[in-house]
Amino acid sequence: MNLELLSDPLFLWPCLTGLVFALLLPLCGAYLRLRGEWLAALSYAQMAAAGSLSAAALALPLALGGPAAAFLAAAVKNAFEEAAEATRGAAYAMLLLAGWGTAVLLAANLPLAERLGHALFDGQLYFTDRSHFLAALGAFAVAVPLLRWLSRPLLLSHFYPDFYRARGRSSRRLHLAFDLVVAGVLALATTSVGVMAAFALVFIPPLAAAPWARSWRAALWLGALLGGLAHLLAFALALVLDQPFGPVLALLLVLLGAASALLARGFPRIAA
Numbered sequence: 001m002n003l004e005l006l007s008d009p010l011f012l013w014p015c016l017t018g019l020v021f022a023l024l025l026p027l028c029g030a031y032l033r034l035r036g037e038w039l040a041a042l043s044y045a046q047m048a049a050a051g052s053l054s055a056a057a058l059a060l061p062l063a064l065g066g067p068a069a070a071f072l073a074a075a076v077k078n079a080f081e082e083a084a085e086a087t088r089g090a091a092y093a094m095l096l097l098a099g100w101g102t103a104v105l106l107a108a109n110l111p112l113a114e115r116l117g118h119a120l121f122d123g124q125l126y127f128t129d130r131s132h133f134l135a136a137l138g139a140f141a142v143a144v145p146l147l148r149w150l151s152r153p154l155l156l157s158h159f160y161p162d163f164y165r166a167r168g169r170s171s172r173r174l175h176l177a178f179d180l181v182v183a184g185v186l187a188l189a190t191t192s193v194g195v196m197a198a199f200a201l202v203f204i205p206p207l208a209a210a211p212w213a214r215s216w217r218a219a220l221w222l223g224a225l226l227g228g229l230a231h232l233l234a235f236a237l238a239l240v241l242d243q244p245f246g247p248v249l250a251l252l253l254v255l256l257g258a259a260s261a262l263l264a265r266g267f268p269r270i271a272a
Contacts, residue, residue, distance in 0.1 A: 015235050017128045018245070020136040021189040022201055022231035026209075026223035027147055028182045029202035031154055033210075039092040040077065040179070041186060041202040045195045046099030047073040048187035049120040053106040063135075066191055069099070070183035078176045121195050125235075125245045128192050139188050146181050154178060155216070197246040201227050204253040211264035230256055 032038045051069020052062045073095045080091040103120075153174050189198040205227040206219065213219035234249035241248075 011235075011239065013130050013133050014125045014128045015232075017133040017136045017192050018125050018231050018235060019228055020133070020140050021185075021193055021198070022227040023224045024136075024140050024143060024185060025189060025198060025201035026205035026227040027144070027220055028185055030206040030209075030220055030223055031147070031151075031178065032182065032202060033206050034154070034158055037092070038203050039096070041182065042195075042199045043077075043092045043095035043099065044070045044073050044183045044186045045190045045198050046096050046103065048099075048183075048190045049195050050099040050102040050106070051187070052120060052191060053103050053110075057106055057110055062191065067184055067187040070187035071180060073099070074176070074179035074183040078172065078179060120190060124191070125193050125197075132192055135188055136192065139185050143181050143185050146177075150174065150178050150181070193249070194246040197249045200250045200253045201231075204257040205230070208257045208260035211260060226256060 029038065029041065032041055048066040048070040051065040051067070051072075053065075054069070055062050055065025058065075077091040077095060080094075157174060186198055186202070189201075193201070205223040208226055209219050209222035213222050230253050231249065234252045235245060237243070237252070238245040238248040
């Protein structure tokens, strides 16, 4: 048992970095789930990992490769949907496969990419430092105001899909702006908490919060709270049990999602 590690200053920055993303990713996830696009989060994260590995192979900064690939994925996804509305959602799967295939081939052929690939997919939170925390804080400071600005238009376009059409306007730019915000956040989160842990924070806290929130704003607050608490508990458990952080967080979130669903089923009046 490594209880003394919980008070070690060495782990302060990793804990704070993960906490920022644990609060931010569920906010993005709530809007992705609203639009039925939660799978896009995994495709963006996979593309960001592939971009980081490609940057490493070309001796370029990792901080450029990941976001560049994620932004490209967001643009391709929007262009694909605009060209073929009937196949909405197919772009997620293709981007997911493209990112996975690129990452696996790079990891299989380049020793440096192999080590980096394990770090990106498993999560390298313990090795983050003050610069990662500042990057996460910057992402939070940019993304939250943008999400607040985009919130009402996104809700309008979802619940009243003819609203913009009736006014002779298109919601494409709105959706592209949102996708770019999510892609940027996930690109940064992937380099810290890993692909699957970032996806788990996007997907499960909003899912667990939905049955218990009485309003959209309450769902956002509750999702962020659940994400933050799950991160803190997973971080402490991973250190005490000497386990990798990413899988511990993912399994803890799975338990959270399952418990929320079972409790909502057992107490439908409270959850309603």
